[in-house]
Amino acid sequence: MPPSDYYDNYPYSSVILANSLQIAVYAIGAYILYLVGTSWVFLYLIYIILLEIRLLRISCVNCYYYGKRCFSGKGRLCSILFKKGQPKKFIKKKLSWKDIVPDLFVSLIPLLTGLVLLIKRFDWILLGLLVVLFFLTSVGNSFVRGSLACKHCKQRKLGCPAEKLFAKKNKSAAS
Numbered sequence: 001m002p003p004s005d006y007y008d009n010y011p012y013s014s015v016i017l018a019n020s021l022q023i024a025v026y027a028i029g030a031y032i033l034y035l036v037g038t039s040w041v042f043l044y045l046i047y048i049i050l051l052e053i054r055l056l057r058i059s060c061v062n063c064y065y066y067g068k069r070c071f072s073g074k075g076r077l078c079s080i081l082f083k084k085g086q087p088k089k090f091i092k093k094k095l096s097w098k099d100i101v102p103d104l105f106v107s108l109i110p111l112l113t114g115l116v117l118l119i120k121r122f123d124w125i126l127l128g129l130l131v132v133l134f135f136l137t138s139v140g141n142s143f144v145r146g147s148l149a150c151k152h153c154k155q156r157k158l159g160c161p162a163e164k165l166f167a168k169k170n171k172s173a174a175s
């Protein structure tokens with residue numbers, strides 16, 4: 001990849017698209033849980049906030065994009081909230097599928113809840129929301145990661161455990 005294809009600051013369009021997708025996933029998830037009860041929405045939103053803080057504190061502080069406009073805009077946000085960490089920690093971090101499970105729950109919890117509700121009482125709107133949520137989580141996320149984020153990421157060039165983990169998965173799927 002020519003060096004110019006790596007971004008120092010991502011275009012605003014990437015930030016808007018990546019965040020729109022994320023917010024859509026959160027909003028659909030929250031709505032599905034609202035069908036079970038408002039306290040579940042509250043717990044779900046707390047869970048999301050904790051995950052976001054965890055990401056900023058564990059990864060973003062050590063990332064190349066700390067203080068810069070990364071694809072999600074969190075590099076800038078992180079520099080406002082937390083002190084800069086050590087970039088070598090980002091590269092050295094060992095990541096396994098186990099570490100990603102908490103993030104998967106953001107979609108899995110509402111998807112499973114929605115399925116149970118559908119079995120109890122069929123509803124076309126709920127079915128539509130489940131399909132959209134599944135689509136955004138699978139196709140949408142891999143588009144953002146593949147075409148917007150990782151493709152132009154300087155941290156990837158320096159070393160990224162998440163990218164290595166996904167590359168391993170793609171290799172094993174191809175073989």
Ligand code: SF4
Pocket residue numbers: 063071149150153154155156160161162163
């Ligand atoms: S390579 Fe992808 S996962 Fe890794 S820091 Fe860059 S955008 Fe994030």
